[in-house]
Amino acid sequence: MRHAKNQMKLYLPSLSINEGLARNAVAMFIAQINPTIEEISDIKCAVSEAVTNSIVHGYKYSQGIVYIGVKYFSDRTIVIEIKDKGCGIENIEQAMTPLFTTDTSGERSGMGFAVMQTFMDKLDVISKIGSGVRVVMTKKLK
Amino acid sequence: MEKIKCIFENKVLTVRIIGDIDHHSARGVREKIDYIIFDKKPILVLLDLSAVEFMDSSGLGLILGRYTISKDIGADFKIIRPSSNVKRILDLAGIDRLMKIEGDDNNEAC
Numbered sequence: 001m002r003h004a005k006n007q008m009k010l011y012l013p014s015l016s017i018n019e020g021l022a023r024n025a026v027a028m029f030i031a032q033i034n035p036t037i038e039e040i041s042d043i044k045c046a047v048s049e050a051v052t053n054s055i056v057h058g059y060k061y062s063q064g065i066v067y068i069g070v071k072y073f074s075d076r077t078i079v080i081e082i083k084d085k086g087c088g089i090e091n092i093e094q095a096m097t098p099l100f101t102t103d104t105s106g107e108r109s110g111m112g113f114a115v116m117q118t119f120m121d122k123l124d125v126i127s128k129i130g131s132g133v134r135v136v137m138t139k140k141l142k
Numbered sequence: 143m144e145k146i147k148c149i150f151e152n153k154v155l156t157v158r159i160i161g162d163i164d165h166h167s168a169r170g171v172r173e174k175i176d177y178i179i180f181d182k183k184p185i186l187v188l189l190d191l192s193a194v195e196f197m198d199s200s201g202l203g204l205i206l207g208r209y210t211i212s213k214d215i216g217a218d219f220k221i222i223r224p225s226s227n228v229k230r231i232l233d234l235a236g237i238d239r240l241m242k243i244e245g246d247d248n249n250e251a252c
Contacts, residue, residue: 016166023164023196041196041227048198052165106210107172109202111235118234 004071004079006032012066014059014084016052023047026070026080033072035141042119043078043139049112050082050135057102058086058133076141080120085132092125146174155184156222160193163201172204179211187212192223201228202235209241220244 008029012018023044030043047068054066067083089095096117101110117123122138147158157175161167179187189208191197205221212219220242224232232243 019164019166020162038230041230044196045198045231048164048196052198052200056165107168107203107207109199109206109235111199111202115199115231115234 002073005074007069007071009070010068012051012068014055014062014064014066014086016055018066019048019051019055022051022066022068026068029070030072030078033076033141039139039141043080046116046119046137047080047082049115050080050137053112053135054082054084054086054133056108057089058084060087078139078141080137080139081134082137083132083134088129088132089125089127090129092127096125146171148178150178150182150184153185154188155179155182155186155217156188156190158190158193162196163194163204164196164198165200168200168204172207175208176211179208179215179217183215184212184217186218186220189219189221190223191221191228192225194225194228197228197231199231199235202231202237205232205237206240 010022010025012022026047027040027044030040051066055061058064064084064086069081071079094100096113098114099110101108116135116137120137120139124136125133127133145160147160149156155178157178159171163171187208189205209219221232223245224243232238237243
């Protein structure tokens with residue numbers, strides 16, 4: 001098992017105001033290894049999607065903690081883990097289908113996982129009903 | 143803090159969003175834009191995204207919702223001057239198949 005060159009952990013209450021804090025904190029951490037502007041933008045977007053999912057779908061606006069862990073390695077690979085202890089996802093395949101959303105207000109695009117998939121190199125979603133969701137995203141910087 | 147600036151001229155409503163668009167900010171922006179659309183009843187809505195540095199899929203939901211509302215009142219709807227970050231997520235979702243996107247931020251068309 002290789003060792004991370006550096007890592008950070010951030011635990012935040014599931015308040016929507018923390019979405020900006022989460023993505024900007026991760027971006028500042030990643031800035032240590034000089035990513036391109038495009039890479040920073042991709043990572044911010046992916047983090048924002050995962051954290052928003054935890055707040056909106058995992059905890060359904062109730063109180064909980066969103067766990068964010070970021071590591072980078074000497075080969076410039078970044079691993080981001082975003083976890084919640086919310087309700088979990090019943091059907092991951094369906095949730096990951098572009099445009100699929102359980103939201104009925106018509107204001108959610110259903111593109112969250114598609115964004116994570118497109119902007120990162122690898123996306124793993126692990127969930128157990130009633131115990132939460134763990135999203136692990138990997139990206140190798142240029 | 144996100145805010146919007148509106149210009150209403152010759153029945154054309156230009157809405158300029160300033161700041162990040164995410165799930166947190168989308169609600170306030172949405173309410174303000176909808177109020178103005180219903181109040182002014184424009185024939186064309188131009189959504190100016192040149193001052194939006196960051197947008198995630200909540201912004202896509204916001205755009206699609208405002209597009210639908212504009213169509214409902216018989217108004218045309220266009221996105222103008224998206225920044226390159228915003229343009230990439232619009233492209234990912236294929237927004238250009240549904241509505242016009244004019245003037246990239248780097249070639250001042252509007």
